[in-house]
Amino acid sequence: MSVFKDAGHLFRFAGLFVLAFIVFWAIRGYVVPKSFGQYGHYRGNAIGEIAARSVHFAGHDTCETCHTDVLDVKKNGKHAHVNCEACHGALAKHADDPASVTPPKLDTAVLCVRCHATTAAKPKGFPQVSAEEHSTGLPCETCHQPHSPAMVAGGAK
Amino acid sequence: MSGVEGFMYPNEIELHWSVLIVLYPYITGLVAGAFILASLERVFNVEAVKPTYRLALLTALSFLLVAPLPLQLHLGHPERSPEMYFTPHSTSAMAMFGYVYLWYLMAVLVFEIWLDYRRDIVLLSQKTKGMTRWIYTIMTLGSSNISKRSLHIDERVGWVVTLVGIPSAFLLHGYVGFIFGSIKANPWWSSPLMPVVFIFSAMVSGIAGVMVIYMATTKLRGRKIDMRCVDTIAMYLFYTFIIDFSLEMLDLIHRIYEADESFRSLDFMVHSKLFFSQIVLQIGLGTLVPLILLGLTQVAKLPELARKRIYSFAGALTLIGIFAMRWNVVIGGQLFSKSFLGYTTYKMSLVTKEGLIVAVGLTLLPLGILWVLVKLLPPWPEDHATQGAAAD
Amino acid sequence: MNISRRQMLILLPAAAVAWKSVLAGTPESSPNYKMSEHWWSMLIDISKCIGCGNCVRACQTENDVPDGYFRTWVERYHVSDENMTNPEVISPDGGKEGFPEAKEDGGKYFYVPKLCNQCADSPCTQVCPVGATFVTPDGAVLVDQTYCLGCAYCVQACPYGCRYIHPQKKVVDKCTLCYHRITKGLTTACCEACPTGARQLADLKNPNDPIHAFLKTHSVQVLKPQMATGAKVFYNDLDGSVR
CATH class of the missing domain: 1.20.5 (Single alpha-helices involved in coiled-coils or other helix-helix interfaces)
Structure with a gap:
C-alpha cells in the first residue's frame, strides 16, 4: 500500500x-x-x-448549338478541329447571356502568327509563314477566311 | 528571372523552405544531442559528466520548446497546424513527427526533469513567497511527498524514462532526417543514410552546445570549470564527430562513385553555389578544424588553459559547422532543378516572417528560455551535490 | 456574319437545358456523374505541339492562376546531336506568350507541354501531413485549400515541379485536371484551347475513349518513369532527353 x-x-x-x-x-x-x-x-x-467551381470556357459543343452557320464553314476546312475558344477566348459569360455579353473583336495580325509564324522549333508538317515575306503586311483575312483558311482563289479544299 | 542559371521548372524558381526550415533540424538536433549527453550520466554511469546533467536537460527542454516555432512561422496557415494532431496522415513523416515531438516533450523531457527536480520543487514551494511560491506549488502537482522511499521510486522511474528517452531522442531526430531522406523526387535528400547522419550530427551539435553553455555559464558565475567533466565531454564529442564525419563522407563517396543521373548537376552545385557553405564552412572550418583540435587534446598533454581555449573554439566551430550542414541540406536541396538542367538562388530577406531577424531571434530565444529555467530550477553542481546526497 | 441576327438569338431550348446544367455546377446538378465510372488521364502528342502557349493562357483564365506560377507550362527543347543528355531547355514565362524564333542549326527542336501527371501513386499526397491533398476515386490529384497548412512538403515531394504556394492564398495550388469541368462533361481548358489537338483528355475507364486505340498503336511514355509515381499523363513521341 x-x-x-x-x-x-x-x-x-x-x-x-x-x-x-x-x-x-x-x-x-x-x-x-x-x-x-x-x-x-x-x-x-x-x-x-x-x-462546383464555375467554368470560363463554355466548350465548343455549347458554341455550336447556336453558331451552326460557322460550324458549316469550319467543318470542311483546315480549321475544323480548332475549337472556337482557341481563338475567340473564354466565352462562358457570352453563352450565359448572349444578348449583353459580346465576344471581343479579334486581331488576326496577332492571332494568326501565334500559331503560324515560322520557327525551326515547330513540327515540320505544320503550315508556317514569315509574315513580312508572306503578305508584305496585308491583314491575313484579305486572302484567308479564318474559319476555313485555304485560299478561295487557289480553290478551297 | 534573376538568380536562375540554366533551366528551372517555372514553379521551382522560388524556394519554399527558407532559413526557418534550416533552423528546425538544427534546434531539434541540439535537443536530441543534449539529451543523449544527459543520459550518459544517468544510464551509462559516466560520473565525470554529472555537473552538466541537469544543465543538459534544461538546455534540451528550452530548445525543444522553440523547435516547432520555425515550422509554425513558416506555414502559410499557422492557425491550421492543430490539424496535424487531429487528422495526422499516417504516410507523412511530418505528421508522425508531431506525435513524436509531443511524446518526447511530455513523456520524456518534462517528466524526467520533473522527477529529478521534484525534491527541489517541493522544498522551494515551502521556502519561497508570493508568485514564485505559486509556480512551485503548481509544479508539485499538489504532492509534497519527498520521503526517502518516494525519491527512491523517482530515481528508478527516472532511470527508465532516460532509457526510453534515448531511443526517443533517436526517433525524434531520425524522423527529421527521414522527412528529407524519404523524398525520392530530390536526389540531394533521398538517402537511407540521412536519418543516421542527422542523429549523429545532432549528437555532435548537442554535446558541443552543452559543453559551450556549461563553460560559458560557469565562467559567468565566477566558478571554476570542472576540467574532468569538460575533458570527458570533449572526448565524447571527438568520437561522435568521427562517426558523424565518416557517415557523411560515406554518403559523399557513394554519390561520387555511383555518379547517377543527378550527379553532374549536384557536383556543379557543390563547386559553385554551395562551395562556401559546404566545402569551406561545413567540411573545412566546421568539421576538419575542430576534429584536428579535439584530436590534439586526445593525443597530447596540453595545459588546462590551452584545453579550455581549444574546447570553446572547437565547440563554437562545431556549432557553426552543423548549422552549415543543415543549411546545405535544406537550402542546397532546393537550389538545383529537378530537371538537373539549372540552378536558382536563395535570397534571404531581412525583416519578413521568414527573414534573417526572425531566424536570429529564434536562435537566441532558447537561450532566453534557458535563462528563465535556470532561475526557476537551478541546475548547478553545488546545489546538485546536496540533492544527490539526500536522494541516495 | 450576321451579327445582329445572332445578338437577337436566344439560346435554343435544347442547348439552354444542356448549358444550364453546366452553369449550376453543383454536384447535385450533374447527377449523372459517378466517380467510380471514371479514371482520368491525359494524352499529349509532342509531334503536334506548336508551342503557341494557348494552353497556358487558357489555364490561367480558367483557374485564376497567379502570374509567375503555372498549373501547366510548355518547355522548348533543343537537343544537339553531340550532346543528347544535356539539352538546352527554355520556358519563358511558362511559354505563356509563345517562344522566341528558333533557327535551323543541326539539332532537333520540340515542345513539351507539362502539367500535373495526376499520379496514381502520387508522392505529393503521400507526404501531406493532414490529408489536404489526395487522389480522388476518379483519379485526379486535388488540393483541399480550406484544409491545407501551406507547409510546402508536397511541393518538395513532386518530382515534376507541378506544385506551388499560391502567393495570396498561402496554400498549395496545382492543376486539378479542370475537375470542375470534366465532372460536367466538358474537357479541360487546356485541351479546349489547344488548336492542334496535341492535348487530349482521356478517361481510361471509358471503353469508347479513343485513347485505347491510340495506346495500342503508338509508343507512349510517361515523364520520369524511374520515379514510379503511376503518372497518368501519357506522352507520344517523347524524346529520351526530356526530364
Whole structure:
C-alpha cells in the first residue's frame, strides 16, 4: 500500500496525461470535418466543392448549338478541329447571356502568327509563314477566311 | 528571372523552405544531442559528466520548446497546424513527427526533469513567497511527498524514462532526417543514410552546445570549470564527430562513385553555389578544424588553459559547422532543378516572417528560455551535490 | 456574319437545358456523374505541339492562376546531336506568350507541354501531413485549400515541379485536371484551347475513349518513369532527353 502512497505523485502526473488526452479527444471529435474519411484520408466534401467551381470556357459543343452557320464553314476546312475558344477566348459569360455579353473583336495580325509564324522549333508538317515575306503586311483575312483558311482563289479544299 | 542559371521548372524558381526550415533540424538536433549527453550520466554511469546533467536537460527542454516555432512561422496557415494532431496522415513523416515531438516533450523531457527536480520543487514551494511560491506549488502537482522511499521510486522511474528517452531522442531526430531522406523526387535528400547522419550530427551539435553553455555559464558565475567533466565531454564529442564525419563522407563517396543521373548537376552545385557553405564552412572550418583540435587534446598533454581555449573554439566551430550542414541540406536541396538542367538562388530577406531577424531571434530565444529555467530550477553542481546526497 | 441576327438569338431550348446544367455546377446538378465510372488521364502528342502557349493562357483564365506560377507550362527543347543528355531547355514565362524564333542549326527542336501527371501513386499526397491533398476515386490529384497548412512538403515531394504556394492564398495550388469541368462533361481548358489537338483528355475507364486505340498503336511514355509515381499523363513521341 505504501508503495502506492509514495508513488502518488506519479499518478498525479499520469492523471494530467489522461486529462489532456480526454480534452484532446473531445476537441478532435468537434473539430474534424464530418466528411473527413468518407473516401480516404481527406475531407470528402472537398471533391464536391472543387467540382462546383464555375467554368470560363463554355466548350465548343455549347458554341455550336447556336453558331451552326460557322460550324458549316469550319467543318470542311483546315480549321475544323480548332475549337472556337482557341481563338475567340473564354466565352462562358457570352453563352450565359448572349444578348449583353459580346465576344471581343479579334486581331488576326496577332492571332494568326501565334500559331503560324515560322520557327525551326515547330513540327515540320505544320503550315508556317514569315509574315513580312508572306503578305508584305496585308491583314491575313484579305486572302484567308479564318474559319476555313485555304485560299478561295487557289480553290478551297 | 534573376538568380536562375540554366533551366528551372517555372514553379521551382522560388524556394519554399527558407532559413526557418534550416533552423528546425538544427534546434531539434541540439535537443536530441543534449539529451543523449544527459543520459550518459544517468544510464551509462559516466560520473565525470554529472555537473552538466541537469544543465543538459534544461538546455534540451528550452530548445525543444522553440523547435516547432520555425515550422509554425513558416506555414502559410499557422492557425491550421492543430490539424496535424487531429487528422495526422499516417504516410507523412511530418505528421508522425508531431506525435513524436509531443511524446518526447511530455513523456520524456518534462517528466524526467520533473522527477529529478521534484525534491527541489517541493522544498522551494515551502521556502519561497508570493508568485514564485505559486509556480512551485503548481509544479508539485499538489504532492509534497519527498520521503526517502518516494525519491527512491523517482530515481528508478527516472532511470527508465532516460532509457526510453534515448531511443526517443533517436526517433525524434531520425524522423527529421527521414522527412528529407524519404523524398525520392530530390536526389540531394533521398538517402537511407540521412536519418543516421542527422542523429549523429545532432549528437555532435548537442554535446558541443552543452559543453559551450556549461563553460560559458560557469565562467559567468565566477566558478571554476570542472576540467574532468569538460575533458570527458570533449572526448565524447571527438568520437561522435568521427562517426558523424565518416557517415557523411560515406554518403559523399557513394554519390561520387555511383555518379547517377543527378550527379553532374549536384557536383556543379557543390563547386559553385554551395562551395562556401559546404566545402569551406561545413567540411573545412566546421568539421576538419575542430576534429584536428579535439584530436590534439586526445593525443597530447596540453595545459588546462590551452584545453579550455581549444574546447570553446572547437565547440563554437562545431556549432557553426552543423548549422552549415543543415543549411546545405535544406537550402542546397532546393537550389538545383529537378530537371538537373539549372540552378536558382536563395535570397534571404531581412525583416519578413521568414527573414534573417526572425531566424536570429529564434536562435537566441532558447537561450532566453534557458535563462528563465535556470532561475526557476537551478541546475548547478553545488546545489546538485546536496540533492544527490539526500536522494541516495 | 450576321451579327445582329445572332445578338437577337436566344439560346435554343435544347442547348439552354444542356448549358444550364453546366452553369449550376453543383454536384447535385450533374447527377449523372459517378466517380467510380471514371479514371482520368491525359494524352499529349509532342509531334503536334506548336508551342503557341494557348494552353497556358487558357489555364490561367480558367483557374485564376497567379502570374509567375503555372498549373501547366510548355518547355522548348533543343537537343544537339553531340550532346543528347544535356539539352538546352527554355520556358519563358511558362511559354505563356509563345517562344522566341528558333533557327535551323543541326539539332532537333520540340515542345513539351507539362502539367500535373495526376499520379496514381502520387508522392505529393503521400507526404501531406493532414490529408489536404489526395487522389480522388476518379483519379485526379486535388488540393483541399480550406484544409491545407501551406507547409510546402508536397511541393518538395513532386518530382515534376507541378506544385506551388499560391502567393495570396498561402496554400498549395496545382492543376486539378479542370475537375470542375470534366465532372460536367466538358474537357479541360487546356485541351479546349489547344488548336492542334496535341492535348487530349482521356478517361481510361471509358471503353469508347479513343485513347485505347491510340495506346495500342503508338509508343507512349510517361515523364520520369524511374520515379514510379503511376503518372497518368501519357506522352507520344517523347524524346529520351526530356526530364
